[in-house]
Amino acid sequence: MLNMILGFQLWSTNRSNQTEIAADTSGTVEELNRVLRSKNIRLVEELPTDLPKLKVITVKFDESFKPGEMKTLKTPMTMTSILGKSVTKEVQARSEIPHFEMYQFDSVTSKNGVYQFNQAYGKLPLFDVKVELNEQNGEITSYRQAYVEVESGVEQAEQKLIPAQLAVRSLVENYLSEGSIITEVRLGYHGQLYNSQTQPMFPHWRVTIDNGDIYYLQAFNGAVEPPQKGSDLAPFATPDAKSKK
Known part of the structure; x- marks a missing residue:
């Protein structure tokens, strides 16, 4: 009986809080x-x-990555293969770019053949930590990269x-x-x-x-x-x- 009473009180409190949040949002x-x-x-x-x-969160920039240094890809890629929904993670995992599967495409800062990806923490982007891909003649031929570790x-x-x-x-x-x-x-x-x-x-x-x-x-x-x-x-x-x- 006590469990039932406590359960009802908890349900009532949660419902009240949800109603208040909904009213505030409205x-x-x-x-x-x-x-x-x-x-x-x-x-x-x-x-x-x-x-x-x-x-x-506290992040530590990995000093082994040189964000100012442009690196040439041995095997050029295309943006179609990188952004294709059915193969994105597979292609990124096989990429020469370290940890590339941990980055999300940023359409806001990408333009004129320069494509930028934000490193993600959970599902959220780290806006200041990027991989930049450079396109020539329809292919991604070079990149530069920053990478951080989120400190635990x-x-x-x-x-x-x-x-x-x-x-x-x-x-x-x-x-x-x-x-x-x-x-x-x-x-x-x-x-x-x-x-x-x-x-x-x-x-x-x-x-x-x-x-x-x-x-x-x-x-x-x-x-x-x-x-x-x-x-x-x-x-x-x-x-x-x-x-x-």
Whole structure:
């Protein structure tokens, strides 16, 4: 009988919490739509609705990888073979590029025959850790690569994230000009690189605008970094690279 009572209380609490979350989300969506209309700003895709609890991670750049060094592939590949859904993992695993199966294609920063892939932690991209593939005459002939190890044993408590709807609303109200088009909103890890092989990375919402601007919003507190142009990004600004500037 006691187990039944406790079980009912737990069910009631969970149901109440879910109802409150749903109500909060509904209100946030309505407010976002209002500010979007007020500035004539359009979203190309629906915003992510998943809201996992995440923590700060600590990564260590592998010094055996030289991100500034372009390496030639012995056996050229094609993007069709790399991105083909039925063979992606098999092709990547057989690739000459170390750990290539651990990277995700990044359509935002890929352009003009230069294709970029973000290393992933779990299912989330590490926006600052990339493999860059270079195409010539329809084939991938060379690449450069950064790679990190996510350090274990670093105790960090998981925290709730700011919903994408709330992050985008803040961006629209305070940063975006009228008539802007938001082309992508994606959750991942991002950090301010400094002169150390070991770096903290925080969950961020990456928001891409049609004019090429890319905003990073810290997903715990909503802090916004100044926008970067996609063409101006320095995806291989590793500690070594920065220290030489």
